[in-house]
Amino acid sequence: MYDWIKSIVYSGDAKTFLLFLFFFTFVGVILYVFTNRKRSSRLESYKNIPFEDDDVVHRKDTDNE
Numbered sequence: 044m045y046d047w048i049k050s051i052v053y054s055g056d057a058k059t060f061l062l063f064l065f066f067f068t069f070v071g072v073i074l075y076v077f078t079n080r081k082r083s084s085r086l087e088s089y090k091n092i093p094f095e096d097d098d099v100v101h102r103k104d105t106d107n108e
């Protein structure tokens with residue numbers, strides 16, 4: 044059933060097979076991350092979060108004094 048795996052491992056082609064496997068996985072992840080327009084616009088909107096004003100009013104807790 045898994046003779047094709049044994050033939051790859053024992054023939055010495057395992058390094059080449061794994062190289063291609065990891066390369067195409069890496070390329071797939073890169074394409075997934077950078078090709079979705081909604082995700083890129085959402086991530087771009089997050090870049091200014093530290094500079095936005097807070098809507099919450101900070102009050103000093105005077106009950107514990």
